[in-house]
Amino acid sequence: MNIAIFAAGCFWGVEKKFDLTKGVTKVEVGYTGGKTQNPTYEQVCYEDTGHAEAVRINFDDKIITYKELLNVFWSCHNPTTLNRQGPDIGEQYRSAIFYLDEKQRTEAEESKKKMNETIFNNNIVTEITKFDVFYLAEEYHQKYLKKLGKY
Known part of the structure; x- marks a missing residue:
C-alpha cells in the first residue's frame, strides 16, 4: 500500500470524501505539520501547536x-483561503500537501501549478511540505461522520 497525507480543513469531511474514493483502503484523521509532540485536539484548536488537521490515506496504486x-x-x-475553510478559521484548517518522497513532491507541485492556472486563477495558498510525523487523532474523531450516519 501507498500513503498520502493531506490537510484540507476540518478532517471529518475530508475523511469522508477519501473514504468513499475507489482505491482508498484506509483513512485516518490526525495532526501533522506542527511542533508539539502528541498533541490533543484541544491543543491543536486552542494553542499554538502549528499542526493541521489532516488525513492519512492508504491507497492501492493499481x-x-x-x-x-x-x-x-x-x-x-x-x-x-489562507487558514480557513468555510466557517472554520485557524492554522489547523490550512490547505496542505505533505509529501513522503520526491515523486510525490513533484506531482504535488505540478498538480498545484495546473490547478492554479486552470481552475483557481493563481490564488492557491496550499503549502507543499515534506512530511515529518503524523499523530493519530483521538478515537472519537475517527469515522466521526460515519458514526453519525452521515455516510
Missing part, C-alpha cells in the same frame, strides 16, 4: 494513483 488523489484533494476544499 486502482488509484497519487495524481488522482490530488484531484480529489483539490475538489474537496477551497485551496485559496
Whole structure:
C-alpha cells in the first residue's frame, strides 16, 4: 500500500470524501505539520501547536494513483483561503500537501501549478511540505461522520 497525507480543513469531511474514493483502503484523521509532540485536539484548536488537521490515506496504486488523489484533494476544499475553510478559521484548517518522497513532491507541485492556472486563477495558498510525523487523532474523531450516519 501507498500513503498520502493531506490537510484540507476540518478532517471529518475530508475523511469522508477519501473514504468513499475507489482505491482508498484506509483513512485516518490526525495532526501533522506542527511542533508539539502528541498533541490533543484541544491543543491543536486552542494553542499554538502549528499542526493541521489532516488525513492519512492508504491507497492501492493499481486502482488509484497519487495524481488522482490530488484531484480529489483539490475538489474537496477551497485551496485559496489562507487558514480557513468555510466557517472554520485557524492554522489547523490550512490547505496542505505533505509529501513522503520526491515523486510525490513533484506531482504535488505540478498538480498545484495546473490547478492554479486552470481552475483557481493563481490564488492557491496550499503549502507543499515534506512530511515529518503524523499523530493519530483521538478515537472519537475517527469515522466521526460515519458514526453519525452521515455516510
